Amino acid sequence: MTSISSAVLGLRKTAVSRAFGSWLGRIAGGFLILLVLTAIFAPWIIPFDYAKQDLMNGNAPPGWPHLLGTDQFGRDVLSRVIYGARTSLSVSATAISISVSVGMALGAAAGYFGGFFERAVMTVVDLTWSFPDILIALIFVAIIGPGLTSTTFAIAIAYLAQFTRLTRAQIVRLKGETFIEATINLGAKPSHILLKHLLPNAIAPVIVVGMLAIGDGIVLEATLGFFGLGAQPPTPSWGAMMSSGTAQLFLSPWVIIFPGVAVAVTVIAVNLFGDELIRALDIRDRIKGA
Amino acid sequence: MLEVRDLEVAFGPIAPLSGVSFSLAKGETLGIVGESGSGKSLTAMSIMGLLPLSGGRITAGSIIFDGQELTTLAEPVYRKLRGGRLGLITQNPMTSLDPLQKIGPQVDVVAKLHLGMTSREARARTIEILGTLRIPEPKTICDRYPHQMSGGMKQRIVIAMALAADPDVLVADEPTTALDVTVQAQIIRLLDDLVKKRDLALVLITHDMSVVAQTCDKVVVMYAGRAIEHGPVEDIFHAPQHPYTQALIGCIPKGLSEDEHLTGIPGTVPTVVNYPKGCAFHPRCKAAQAICSTDRPGFVTKGQSAAACHFAGAVQ
Numbered sequence: 001m002t003s004i005s006s007a008v009l010g011l012r013k014t015a016v017s018r019a020f021g022s023w024l025g026r027i028a029g030g031f032l033i034l035l036v037l038t039a040i041f042a043p044w045i046i047p048f049d050y051a052k053q054d055l056m057n058g059n060a061p062p063g064w065p066h067l068l069g070t071d072q073f074g075r076d077v078l079s080r081v082i083y084g085a086r087t088s089l090s091v092s093a094t095a096i097s098i099s100v101s102v103g104m105a106l107g108a109a110a111g112y113f114g115g116f117f118e119r120a121v122m123t124v125v126d127l128t129w130s131f132p133d134i135l136i137a138l139i140f141v142a143i144i145g146p147g148l149t150s151t152t153f154a155i156a157i158a159y160l161a162q163f164t165r166l167t168r169a170q171i172v173r174l175k176g177e178t179f180i181e182a183t184i185n186l187g188a189k190p191s192h193i194l195l196k197h198l199l200p201n202a203i204a205p206v207i208v209v210g211m212l213a214i215g216d217g218i219v220l221e222a223t224l225g226f227f228g229l230g231a232q233p234p235t236p237s238w239g240a241m242m243s244s245g246t247a248q249l250f251l252s253p254w255v256i257i258f259p260g261v262a263v264a265v266t267v268i269a270v271n272l273f274g275d276e277l278i279r280a281l282d283i284r285d286r287i288k289g290a
Numbered sequence: 291m292l293e294v295r296d297l298e299v300a301f302g303p304i305a306p307l308s309g310v311s312f313s314l315a316k317g318e319t320l321g322i323v324g325e326s327g328s329g330k331s332l333t334a335m336s337i338m339g340l341l342p343l344s345g346g347r348i349t350a351g352s353i354i355f356d357g358q359e360l361t362t363l364a365e366p367v368y369r370k371l372r373g374g375r376l377g378l379i380t381q382n383p384m385t386s387l388d389p390l391q392k393i394g395p396q397v398d399v400v401a402k403l404h405l406g407m408t409s410r411e412a413r414a415r416t417i418e419i420l421g422t423l424r425i426p427e428p429k430t431i432c433d434r435y436p437h438q439m440s441g442g443m444k445q446r447i448v449i450a451m452a453l454a455a456d457p458d459v460l461v462a463d464e465p466t467t468a469l470d471v472t473v474q475a476q477i478i479r480l481l482d483d484l485v486k487k488r489d490l491a492l493v494l495i496t497h498d499m500s501v502v503a504q505t506c507d508k509v510v511v512m513y514a515g516r517a518i519e520h521g522p523v524e525d526i527f528h529a530p531q532h533p534y535t536q537a538l539i540g541c542i543p544k545g546l547s548e549d550e551h552l553t554g555i556p557g558t559v560p561t562v563v564n565y566p567k568g569c570a571f572h573p574r575c576k577a578a579q580a581i582c583s584t585d586r587p588g589f590v591t592k593g594q595s596a597a598a599c600h601f602a603g604a605v606q
Contacts, residue, residue: 178385185338185380186400186451187373196399200390 015204018280025276028269035266039086048076050083051234059252069254071244077255080236081262087237088263091148091230092217095155100210102156103163108202110164111171112194122168125161133158137220138229146229154224155217166209170202205283208274215270222263238263291316291491292337292459296351299332299341305349306562307332307515312508316458319485319492321502321523323538324512325559330495331381333512334463337493338378339368356458374404377457381464383445387436394432397451404455419450423480442473446480453484460484461493466501478505499542503527511535514560514570521595531590531597534571569599577601 019025038045047065054074062069068077106125110118128136137154144150174180175198183193218238224230225239233240238259245256278284292314299307307329314320322330335341337353339360353360355376360368372378380386387396394416401412413432420428423446436444445465452460462481466474482505485492494506502509502523509526511519511534519532530536537555544550557574560566566573572582581600590602597603 178380178382179388182380182386182448182451183388184343185340185373185378187369187371187403188399189369189403192399192403196391197388201388 015277015280019273019276021280022276024272025280028272028276031265031269032273035085035269036089038082039089042083042086046076046079046082048079050075050079050236052076059248059255061252062254068258069252071241071252071255072248075234077241077258080241081238081258084236084238084241084259085262085266087148087231087235088218088221088239088266089214091152091221091237092155092214095152095221096159096210096213096217098153098156099159099213100163100206103160104167104199104203104206106160107164107167107169108171108194108199111168112175112190112198118168121164125164128157129161129165133216133220134223137224138227141224141229146232148231148235151221151224151230155220158220159213159217162209162213163206167202167206170205171198174198174201204281208277208281208283211277212271212274215267215274218263218266218270222259291318291356292493293354294333294337294351295354297333297336297348297353298350299329299336299346300349301344301346304562305515307336308350310351310510310512310517312510312517312520314459314491314493314508316491317485317489318508319482319494319506321506321509322493322495322512323497323499323502323509325497327514327559327561328512329515330497330512331463332515334378334461334493334495337459337461338372338376339363339365340372370404373400373452373457374455375458377452377455377460379445379449379452379460379462379465381467383448384441384468386448387444389436391435392432393434393436393439393447397432397447397454400451400454415454416450419453420446423450423453425450441469442476445469445473445477449477449480449484453488456488457490459491459493461495463495464497465494466496466498474501481505499538503542511538514565515562516570516598518571518599519595519597521593525593525595529592529603531592531595531602532571532599533575533577533601535597 020029047067052075054070057070057074058072060066060070060074066076066078068081070076071080106121110121136158140154140157141150144153180193180197183197221230221237222239222242225237226243228240228243231237231240241259242256245252249256294313295311297307297310298305310329310333312320322333324330332346335344335346336348337360341347342365348361351361355371387393394413397416397419398409398412401407401415402409407415416432417428420431425431425443425446439447449465465481466477469477478501481492481494484490494501496502506523509520509523510517511526511532513534519526519530519535526535527539530539540553541555543552555574560570566583568581568583568585569575569587572578575582579600585600587598587600589596589598592603
């Protein structure tokens with residue numbers, strides 16, 4: 001495992017710093033760091049209790065003391081957007097982590113061992129890939145019921161196909177490399193070849209695509225939230241906030257605009273930074289080849 | 291130490307290698323020479339038990355290593371020999387090392403795997419072996435990545451990996467092809483030294499006749515998937531029996547005069563799907579007769595060497 005972590009460390013030392021080298025990368029990366037910090041310290045920085053209702057003060061426009069206004073129940077929109085970052089980011093990041101780990105394990109095993117196992121895995125993966133992500137997620141939530149946990153697993157399953165395919169493609173490509181043959185010539189066991197040589201060399205594109213998928217995951221989480229399938233009240237999530245705001249769209253548009261802007265800006269930042277990472281790692285071909 | 295008898299290899303319906311035999315004792319170097327596509331590397335792969343990985347299999351003959359039949363060995367058992375008592379050096383030092391791992395751990399793993407050493411013992415051994423291979427500052431080298439090293443250095447690392455488990459037989463498949471000439475000479479001298487110091491049995495696969503002349507005790511000449519002449523290196527060089535061997539030796543530049551013309555062998559090596567009938571060399575042979583295109587010649591022994599030619603020794 002040390003080699004995997006050193007590969008990731010190497011990624012951090014060189015590629016991430018290079019991704020920060022361009023002004024686009026700096027802006028996007030800086031915003032993301034700020035966002036993560038905001039999400040982590042949300043309970044301490046929100047100006048009001050995100051769940052506290054103040055019916056007398058409902059649908060107040062942006063101003064003082066409610067900088068971004070209040071919703072129909074008089075809850076502070078800014079506090080809810082900040083706290084929503086916590087929900088959105090943690091759900092998406094957890095889901096994608098699950099997706100990446102399981103996808104890597106499946107893809108690596110399929111690519112390395114081949115044969116019937118590979119065909120079975122790839123058939124299922126291709127099948128799930130032929131459905132829209134949102135449909136797979138919806139079906140899954142419908143089966144196990146709404147809530148944050150099921151949203152997380154639904155997103156994880158929706159993106160599983162992507163990482164399985166990508167990892168498998170990397171492993172298949174690497175298997176033909178001379179240094180893998182050389183390792184076989186030394187009498188190394190398959191587990192050693194897989195864990196010490198194949199996975200560390202395959203991991204960079206998977207991590208970058210995973211990073212990009214966190215953006216998609218946020219959108220999917222917001223969509224599920226919009227349908228009322230994600231975070232349950234009073235827990236704020238960007239999607240659920242937009243959903244509850246639709247009723248007063250013309251009366252108090254800020255209730256729906258600010259979480260929408262939060263989703264859009266976050267996803268743009270994730271994509272821009274992901275693109276910079278791809279450029280810094282010079283792996284565009286490897287990602288497309290999957 | 292190592293004996294190969296009538297080895298035949300098939301990939302599905304085609305048989306790119308047949309009738310290869312040789313034997314090798316400790317402290318001896320055997321050269322396998324031939325043009326590209328003559329089956330040299332396949333012979334190496336057969337000895338290392340690597341054919342199943344690329345879809346080939348041994349259909350006839352035997353490979354006996356230290357009294358043990360290798361052709362019927364199960365893969366997990368073979369894996370213990372491979373890299374352990376059987377070492378292999380491949381053609382591409384540039385790409386034979388994992389680009390993400392430091393040199394140290396990549397070499398260490400061999401001793402850990404085959405000699406059951408701990409990390410610390412393995413590292414000590416790595417440093418010792420790198421030292422014997424005349425790699426300067428072995429300790430610092432262990433912390434380098436492959437991309438920080440030259441081709442000759444990488445080839446030494448690859449040799450170190452092959453030697454780390456103290457093998458009895460070392461198969462070197464064109465160990466110098468990818469290197470420039472000055473480094474080639476160093477590597478060949480190094481291998482020669484190792485054979486003498488460690489009492490290794492070395493199978494040196496090459497297409498360079500001058501390398502063979504410098505280092506080998508015995509030679510097997512291959513053409514179109516068959517051994518066509520074998521014997522002690524002096525006999526092969528001074529009195530080659532087979533017209534192909536004669537032509538190969540004729541190709542070595544003498545370097546005597548400035549206006550010396552390089553001679554070649556006309557034609558090309560047949561590919562595995564169109565091996566000629568009879569003697570595979572007959573379309574390119576200047577001494578070919580009618581019988582050469584119909585009957586495959588058997589070995590004609592002369593002294594310690596033998597050549598598969600209807601007119602062995604008769605043509606000069």
